[in-house]
Each structure stands twice: as C-alpha cells, then as structure tokens.
Amino acid sequence: MKQAYAEIIGSRDDLSRPGLLDTPKRAAKAFDFITRGYDQSLEEVVNGALFPSDSNEMVIVKDIELYSLCEHHVLPFVGKCHVAYLPSGQVIGLSKIARIVDMFARRLQIQENLTTEVAEAIMKLTNAHGVGVIIEARHFCMMMRGVEKQNSSMKTSAMLGEFRSNQATRSEFLTLLG
Numbered sequence: 001m002k003q004a005y006a007e008i009i010g011s012r013d014d015l016s017r018p019g020l021l022d023t024p025k026r027a028a029k030a031f032d033f034i035t036r037g038y039d040q041s042l043e044e045v046v047n048g049a050l051f052p053s054d055s056n057e058m059v060i061v062k063d064i065e066l067y068s069l070c071e072h073h074v075l076p077f078v079g080k081c082h083v084a085y086l087p088s089g090q091v092i093g094l095s096k097i098a099r100i101v102d103m104f105a106r107r108l109q110i111q112e113n114l115t116t117e118v119a120e121a122i123m124k125l126t127n128a129h130g131v132g133v134i135i136e137a138r139h140f141c142m143m144m145r146g147v148e149k150q151n152s153s154m155k156t157s158a159m160l161g162e163f164r165s166n167q168a169t170r171s172e173f174l175t176l177l178g
C-alpha cells in the first residue's frame, strides 16, 4: 500500500521533498485505519453483548456519526445514522449498534448498501420484530469535484420486518426521530 501511495503522490509532486518523505507510509496507515471494517466480523464487534429482556418497545439510537468511503471515487461520505429496532426477547448493547455502523462504514461503500447491511446485521443478530435504519450523508465526490454541490445531502432508509409491514411502527420511528 505504501508503494502504491508513493507512485500516486510521486506522479504529482516531488516525493523527496521533506514534507512528503513519510507521506506514503502515513497515508497507507490512514487508509488501513479507515478501511479497517474489512478486518472485523459481527461476532467480534458485538462480543456477545446481547441481553435477555421482556421489553418490546421501540429502541432508537440516533445521530450516530458516520464516516465512509464511496466505492466509486474513494472519497469520503460523512453524515449520521439513525437506528431503531423492536426487541424480541433480547436487547443489544447500546454501543454495539454504533460499532456495527462503523464496521460496515469503514469499507468501500455506496450509501444504499451500507444502510441495508446495517439493518440486516441488527435484524439477524437480535432476531428483532423489525429494524429501521436511516442514513443522511454528504458525499465529497459531489462537493470537492464533479458536480461540485456543497449543500446537497442524500437520505437512505432500510425498513425490515414490522418497520416495513406496519405503517404505525414506521410512523412512530419517524416521529420519534423528530
């Protein structure tokens, strides 16, 4: 990876100037970090944090900040993720929802797939009656280059189980999000 960065940066600038000497190494380390989701698995991230519970009321975790990379341009898209689920006999550790979002975000992604992957993972793990995920994000490939729109954002949702089949559940989610 370091070699590849040296080639890319060297094609535009003088790699031997002091400011750039360690840049391929740093950039490789940074890329490794921001794509570390490839090295993680759901089991490892959740670490068994599922707890029996009789609660069957909606749980919402909102405003989970999100940093991902678009798979088309390898530029960041940045925003917020909101996750809701209807427990069925067990609840998941609160922080694990954010960890699951991070695991899928720290890969090359498109926003639609990221949204669905988070929803399906939580559904599968918790066996919930339903899961709803909404992501709103700004894409640097639309801001720094290309069409150069600074203020547009993209909103995507994935509704599974009761969030898809039951209009009242979906409405409660959207209302509670405010």
Ligand SMILES: Nc1nc2c(ncn2[C@@H]2O[C@H](COP(=O)(O)OP(=O)(O)OP(=O)(O)O)[C@@H](O)[C@H]2O)c(=O)[nH]1
Binding pocket: 070, 071, 072, 109, 110, 111, 112, 139, 141, 142, 145, 146, 147
């Ligand atoms: N649906 C979707 N599209 C995305 C996402 N991230 C980037 N894109 C789009 O992917 C498309 C790639 O289009 P291309 O025409 O192949 O690439 P391009 O010439 O760089 O396109 P422009 O960005 O329009 O300059 C662009 O329209 C991007 O806006 C995403 O998360 N979801």
Ligand SMILES: [Zn+2]
Binding pocket: 070, 071, 072, 073, 074, 075, 139, 141, 142
């Ligand atoms: Zn892009």
